[in-house]
Amino acid sequence: MYRHTLKGKVYRFENLKMLLAKASPYRSGDELAGICASSYEERVAAQITLADVPLKNFLNEAIIPYEQDEITRLIIDTHDPVAFEPISHLTVGDFCDWLLSDHTTCNTMQQINAGITPEMAAAVSKLMRNQDLIAIAKKCEAVTKFRNTIGLKGHFSTRLQPNHPTDDPKGVAASIIDGLLLGSGDAVIGINPATDSPAAVANLLQLIDNIRQQFDIPTQSCVLSHITTTLQLINENAPVDLCFQSIAGTEKTNSSFGIDLALLDEAYQATLSLNRGTVGNNVMYFETGQGSSLSANAHFGVDQQTCEARAYAVARRYKPFLVNTVVGFIGPEYLYDGKQIIRAALEDHFCGKLLGLPMGVDVCYTNHAEADQDDMDNLLTLLGVAGCNFVMGIPGSDDIMLNYQSTSFHDALYLRKVLGLRPAPEFESWLIKQGITDDQGNLLSVADGHGLLNRGMP
Amino acid sequence: MKKVIKSSDPLIALQEFTAARIAIGRAGTSIPLKQSLEFKLAHAHARDAVYSSLNVDGLIADLKQFDLPVIHLHSQAGYREQYLQRPDLGRKLDEKSVEQLKEYHQPTDISIIIADGLSAAAINTNVIGLLKALIPLFQSVDFKLADIVLVEEGRVAIADEIAAAMNAKLSLILIGERPGLSSTDSIGAYLTYQPKPGLTDESRNCVSNIRPDGLNYKQASKKIFYLIQEAFSRKLSGVALKDNAGLLHE
Structure with missing residues (x-):
């Protein structure tokens, strides 16, 4: 039992799970789940109460029972007491101030991150203002490598997302070429396939691999099929660079996705064994998003942001190349408007980075959310300041397969320009060699006869 | 000097x-204004569709041609903002509607339910045309049709509560789909055999993107009719039906 008295009124919170839910900044999904604070005062009372909870309590009070959930077991069993030692005497509130301190650097945070549980990260994020989430994330650096290097300070990457409603090879290739000529695609060229049939996925993999090899592009490909499809294709010698899967923070949600840790382990080992990376071997690409556990009716009364942070425990087990929180895709019953989407994205980015992950964000919204391009511009800019590793690059922001709006190739160029950010170093050299940018990063006019135009189409 | 403003794109x-x-070219490195306004207009159309309302009087008048009485109901979602945030309320009838349905219990084969969903505009524009193609197919095999239900602030699952209350063997809901930037007037059709409250998506079959420039009325009706005949002959709907329906993959 946790409690706090405000002007004679006693607020009681039965357990850590309920305290976390009540302390969460307002969002529609927690309201839908019936677990959010019932007044503004109760929310702040919960935050004041949470600030006084020792971090050690999180190791003794599982929010989903150890016996019931393999993600809880993963969190507890892989917790590193040595890494935790320097912060073991802190409360959640102390931890907030400790993270903000000028003495806490990227290096300090890297030394303790195996001692931070996702629930600790979620808890401290709930006490923070947006600027705190940005300032601390900015200090972190999560660098990963495959055929290039993503996440270096001062660099900002994109996933080129050339989706097509029928996976038409020419349609996909046209979007890839458009994106490459606008400097997109250093994080990955990643397609959401319209169908999960292995043959169709294999064709798309081959398509990207051909373009990549033909133009010697230092990047990696991914077709975001179910992990079982990818495993099958690995066995059939398809050119799999990164292995994709959507993941979530409870065993039951993952089970609704048709996965568990054993399957992820198997796919991770299989992908590693291909040894296709040239500068490193981070091979996994994960997508997450607040609300997935509620949507699968598998949240156990845990608030959606804490569920999301628990997904990062799954992610970090596999030293992923990219982790992408698809923040505004799920719809207004989970994140209603621009304010909620922006807050959630900053929380996810912060929690992921604090736990050592190479976080990117799909800055996006659907047409039934109270959001528009202005909200996305705000969020994109905030994430750029916060040091986000990558965002999506989609022709004109309009994904014609998934029917939602994300960031455009142009949006990434804007961010690089206003914040002085550069693509992954290997990719930047390639852009210069191809005459797409000059050595200052300025985009050049593409000549009619550019090789990508002449020879890029299948 | 480098050319930085491009009027056309190779x-x-x-x-x-x-x-x-x-x-789409670029102004500096940004999207040119013309393209930006085109996008904004498409988004405006989608937003207007989300906030559009069923033209109840007009629909009731137009539905008279099918010689079926029309019942007008409402979900528990009182208004659009609540509908968007509380899908659970959009899946249940309000008290008054539950009362209204109590007098309908003569067994029928199919209950047709029309709901606004995320685009009432789609229903206002396309539902009559779809029914003109569909209802004659039902009549050709003597399916007994229940009174047509028009429901405001409805989600897909509300059809199962309605059809169960009306004692129909199958529910068919025609509902406005989430608007995209390129189309704001698509209808989705969902059917459930032996409908009852509490069923989920795996119990249903869906035909989507119904609009003149997508799956047109005639094609859509053919698919819906095929699925319904299969559902009656095999006495089931949902995942099991879909798996064996070769015609759907043509």
């Missing part, structure tokens, strides 16, 4: 391969 030739917004 990729324009690639536009024939995809409806994606490629080769």
Whole structure:
């Protein structure tokens, strides 16, 4: 039992799970789940109460029972007491101030991150203002490598997302070429396939691999099929660079996705064994998003942001190349408007980075959310300041397969320009060699006869 | 001096391969204003569709041609903002509607339910045309049709509560789909055999993107009719039905 008295009124919170839910900044999904604070005062009372909870309590009070959930077991069993030692005497509130301190650097945070549980990260994020989430994330650096290097300070990457409603090879290739000529695609060229049939996925993999090899592009490909499809294709010698899967923070949600840790382990080992990376071997690409556990009716009364942070425990087990929180895709019953989407994205980015992950964000919204391009511009800019590793690059922001709006190739160029950010170093050299940018990063006019135009189409 | 403002894009030739917004040029490195306004207009159409309302009087008048009485109901979602945030309320009838349905219990084969969903505009524009193609198919095999239900602030699952209360063997809901930037007037059709409250998506079959420029009325009706006949002959709907329906993959 946790409690706090405000002007004679006693607020009681039965357990850590309920305290976390009540302390969460307002969002529609927690309201839908019936677990959010019932007044503004109760929310702040919960935050004041949470600030006084020792971090050690999180190791003794599982929010989903150890016996019931393999993600809880993963969190507890892989917790590193040595890494935790320097912060073991802190409360959640102390931890907030400790993270903000000028003495806490990227290096300090890297030394303790195996001692931070996702629930600790979620808890401290709930006490923070947006600027705190940005300032601390900015200090972190999560660098990963495959055929290039993503996440270096001062660099900002994109996933080129050339989706097509029928996976038409020419349609996909046209979007890839458009994106490459606008400097997109250093994080990955990643397609959401319209169908999960292995043959169709294999064709798309081959398509990207051909373009990549033909133009010697230092990047990696991914077709975001179910992990079982990818495993099958690995066995059939398809050119799999990164292995994709959507993941979530409870065993039951993952089970609704048709996965568990054993399957992820198997796919991770299989992908590693291909040894296709040239500068490193981070091979996994994960997508997450607040609300997935509620949507699968598998949240156990845990608030959606804490569920999301628990997904990062799954992610970090596999030293992923990219982790992408698809923040505004799920719809207004989970994140209603621009304010909620922006807050959630900053929380996810912060929690992921604090736990050592190479976080990117799909800055996006659907047409039934109270959001528009202005909200996305705000969020994109905030994430750029916060040091986000990558965002999506989609022709004109309009994904014609998934029917939602994300960031455009142009949006990434804007961010690089206003914040002085550069693509992954290997990719930047390639852009210069191809005459797409000059050595200052300025985009050049593409000549009619550019090789990508002449020879890029299948 | 480097050319920084481009009036055309050498990729324009690639536009024939995809409806994606490629080769849109750039102003500096930003999207040119013309393209930006086009996008804004498409989004405005989608937003207007989300906030559109069923033209109840007009629909009731137009539905008279099918010689079926029309019942007008409402879900528990009182208004659009609540509908968007509380899908659970959009899946249940309000008290008054539950009362209204109590007098309908003569067994029928199919209950047709029309709901606004995320685009009432789609229903206002396309539902009569769809029914003109569909109802004659039902009549050709003597399916007994229940009174047509028009429901406001409804989600897909509300059809199962309605059809169960009306004692129909199958529920068919025609509902406005979430608007996209390129189309704001698509209808989705969902059917459930032996409908009852509490069923989920795996119990249903869906035919989507019904609009003149998508799956047109005639094609859509043919698919819906095929699925319904299969549902009656095999006495089931949902995942099991879909798996064996070769015709759907034509």
